[in-house]
Amino acid sequence: MKLFRYLAVSVDSILAHKLRAALTMLGIIIGIAAVLVTVGIGSGAASSITERIEASGTNLLTISAGASRGLNNASTLTVADAALLEDRTIFPTVVAVAPQYSASATIIYGSSEGSYTVVGTTANYASVRNQELATGAFLSEAQVTGDERVVVLGDTVASDLFGADDPVGQSVRIDDTLFTVIGVLEASGSSGFGSSDAQLFVPLGTAQGRLFNAARSNGSYTLTTISVQGVDSDALDALQLQIEQMLRLRHRLSADDENDFTIQNQADMLEIASDVSGTLTALLGSIGAVSLIVGGIGIMNIMLVSVTERTSEIGLRRALGAHDGDILLQFLVEALVLCALGGVVGIGLSFAVAQLLAAIPSMSYTIVIEPWSVLLALIVSTVSGFLFGLYPAMRATRLDPIEALRYE
Amino acid sequence: MTTHTSNQPDDSVPVIDIQAITKTYQMGAMAVHALRGVSLRVAAGEYVAIVGASGSGKSTLMNIIGLLDPPTSGSYAVNGVEVSQLSKNRLADLRNQEIGFIFQRFHLLPRTTARRQVELPLFYAGVPGGIAKQRALESLTKVGLAERIDHRPDELSGGQQQRVAIARALVTQPSLLLADEPTGALDSQTGKEVMALFHALNAQGITLIVVTHDLGVASQAQRIVTLRDGAIISDELNRRHTTPYLPASTNGHNGMSSAVTTQELPA
Numbered sequence: 001m002k003l004f005r006y007l008a009v010s011v012d013s014i015l016a017h018k019l020r021a022a023l024t025m026l027g028i029i030i031g032i033a034a035v036l037v038t039v040g041i042g043s044g045a046a047s048s049i050t051e052r053i054e055a056s057g058t059n060l061l062t063i064s065a066g067a068s069r070g071l072n073n074a075s076t077l078t079v080a081d082a083a084l085l086e087d088r089t090i091f092p093t094v095v096a097v098a099p100q101y102s103a104s105a106t107i108i109y110g111s112s113e114g115s116y117t118v119v120g121t122t123a124n125y126a127s128v129r130n131q132e133l134a135t136g137a138f139l140s141e142a143q144v145t146g147d148e149r150v151v152v153l154g155d156t157v158a159s160d161l162f163g164a165d166d167p168v169g170q171s172v173r174i175d176d177t178l179f180t181v182i183g184v185l186e187a188s189g190s191s192g193f194g195s196s197d198a199q200l201f202v203p204l205g206t207a208q209g210r211l212f213n214a215a216r217s218n219g220s221y222t223l224t225t226i227s228v229q230g231v232d233s234d235a236l237d238a239l240q241l242q243i244e245q246m247l248r249l250r251h252r253l254s255a256d257d258e259n260d261f262t263i264q265n266q267a268d269m270l271e272i273a274s275d276v277s278g279t280l281t282a283l284l285g286s287i288g289a290v291s292l293i294v295g296g297i298g299i300m301n302i303m304l305v306s307v308t309e310r311t312s313e314i315g316l317r318r319a320l321g322a323h324d325g326d327i328l329l330q331f332l333v334e335a336l337v338l339c340a341l342g343g344v345v346g347i348g349l350s351f352a353v354a355q356l357l358a359a360i361p362s363m364s365y366t367i368v369i370e371p372w373s374v375l376l377a378l379i380v381s382t383v384s385g386f387l388f389g390l391y392p393a394m395r396a397t398r399l400d401p402i403e404a405l406r407y408e
Numbered sequence: 409m410t411t412h413t414s415n416q417p418d419d420s421v422p423v424i425d426i427q428a429i430t431k432t433y434q435m436g437a438m439a440v441h442a443l444r445g446v447s448l449r450v451a452a453g454e455y456v457a458i459v460g461a462s463g464s465g466k467s468t469l470m471n472i473i474g475l476l477d478p479p480t481s482g483s484y485a486v487n488g489v490e491v492s493q494l495s496k497n498r499l500a501d502l503r504n505q506e507i508g509f510i511f512q513r514f515h516l517l518p519r520t521t522a523r524r525q526v527e528l529p530l531f532y533a534g535v536p537g538g539i540a541k542q543r544a545l546e547s548l549t550k551v552g553l554a555e556r557i558d559h560r561p562d563e564l565s566g567g568q569q570q571r572v573a574i575a576r577a578l579v580t581q582p583s584l585l586l587a588d589e590p591t592g593a594l595d596s597q598t599g600k601e602v603m604a605l606f607h608a609l610n611a612q613g614i615t616l617i618v619v620t621h622d623l624g625v626a627s628q629a630q631r632i633v634t635l636r637d638g639a640i641i642s643d644e645l646n647r648r649h650t651t652p653y654l655p656a657s658t659n660g661h662n663g664m665s666s667a668v669t670t671q672e673l674p675a
Contacts, residue, residue: 012524316511
């Protein structure tokens with residue numbers, strides 16, 4: 001196969017101009033590495049976000065008091081609403097319900113003090129929200145019904161107040177009431193809004209009655225949130241609609257009124273998150289693609305220089321019997337080899353960069369360079385070698401051999 | 409590729425048969441007549457010098473003989489094959505098989521070993537690598553460079569570089585060696601060595617055309633063709649030529665004794 005013999009010719013030529021070849025490839029190397037790393041960051045972020053959403057509980061619907069927009073009205077979500085959701089004859093696809101009443105409070109242990117969110121909830125909470133315990137136990141049914149003064153600490157709260165000490169069995173003061181610590185949650189890993197790490201969990205009735213004196217609506221204590229676990233993610237949409245209709249009826253909303261509660265569907269959130277990260281990946285990838293095009297133009301530039309520089313060589317090859325196709329192939333193969341080599345080095349570089357970024361401690365997610373993107377990078381670099389090598393190669397074939405031989 | 413000197417039992421088919429060739433270049437509105445009706449026959453085994461001042465048309469004639477440039481009118485046959493109607497690729501094949509080029513500035517590829525230089529025409533002929541390697545070695549041996557096959561141009565003297573170029577020209581066993589000012593870039597001593605090599609090759613029956621403006625180089629040939637203003641003004645046998653022109657014994661490579669070769673090869 002003649003094509004393979006040109007490979008040797010082009011490798012000779014590349015080896016003869018090592019520095020120039022390396023500088024030429026640099027464009028492709030950086031372009032490929034940029035695309036792979038940015039797309040890798042995008043997919044790494046996507047999987048990290050997905051993980052976090054899934055970590056907060058599977059098949060989860062979160063009903064929050066108050067309209068999604070507008071004024072912050074008084075809560076109309078009540079314990080009675082939550083109790084109704086437990087009724088399997090009305091809601092057969094509900095697995096478990098965890099009503100929550102949250103408010104912020106000052107926590108004191110010894111000389112340590114801090115302000116945290118105290119969540120009053122039931123024993124179901126841990127399973128509904130996928131919470132594991134690091135030590136001790138979560139609130140039991142008996143403790144909840146007995147409105148006992150026991151508390152489960154989030155990871156951050158425990159380390160803030162107790163440092164390395166074991167908090168289980170110790171007493172903490174929440175807004176001047178003494179509570180006994182019965183357990184500490186495992187760190188959820190996520191930080192920021194909605195994380196359970198900076199929260200404390202007490203029996204629902206204790207929070208509503210003794211601690212915060214929660215408002216009542218229709219004779220029932222109000223709630224801030226109800227977490228509902230469905231049987232599977234397919235059931236969530238129908239369940240959401242059913243709950244919405246039920247709550248609108250119970251809250252006596254007329255057709256014109258907006259919901260006085262907000263239901264968040266975890267499947268929706270996953271979808272939004274993957275949409276966002278997909279857009280992010282596409283954006284980053286397209287920036288990388290621009291640099292790849294710039295790299296390709298660099299190849300074309302150097303190949304044009306190379307053709308001019310080797311005019312007399314082309315003339316000689318003509319005199320020795322080279323066809324148009326021979327000259328075309330020689331330069332095309334050279335551009336292809338440059339680009340493919342640059343692509344391979346770029347792929348290597350992207351893995352090195354991924355390793356380097358993974359070593360940064362504040363990097364909360366890994367860069368995922370997937371096989372398909374490596375394959376795509378190779379194809380793109382080879383195709384760009386072909387595209388950007390074609391014009392210089394055609395220029396080479398158009399040289400007049402007599403002029404070319406005379407060229408010094 | 410059916411015609412080759414060694415396959416020609418009949419001497420009457422000349423290697424070069426040019427009939428009333430003209431070449432006109434269009435320079436803007438002005439037509440430049442580089443050749444105005446040139447006829448030239450070169451038989452197998454001849455050693456011809458084409459001389460003339462610059463602008464005489466000798467370079468144009470050389471390019472036409474070398475199949476690098478088509479004539480404007482007239483006919484040209486190489487070994488009896490009329491070339492005026494041939495395609496670009498067919499002409500390239502004919503150059504590859506029938507004509508060995510030797511240039512003033514050698515035209516060797518940079519950073520390439522002597523053997524690879526000589527293999528190049530065989531590459532375009534599609535000769536498999538192993539055979540090409542062997543033939544390149546034979547050809548380099550013929551010009552006395554068997555010891556230098558792995559040297560690159562910058563490791564060779566000017567004379568050695570020109571001998572690599574001659575080996576490259578010989579490697580396809582062409583009907584004709586076409587040399588353009590072959591000693592122009594060499595000092596007089598190495599120039600003499602190259603001329604001696606030409607003599608030896610011609611003595612082996614190889615047809616040679618040397619294009620030059622150097623009368624010293626021309627005087628080595630059997631026959632001197634002088635061009636002026638695009639026309640041949642004289643075409644005569646060179647009486648000073650050391651080996652007499654013997655048409656009867658120029659039928660191929662085996663016609664001459666090899667004793668001459670060993671005598672005249674440069675050390």
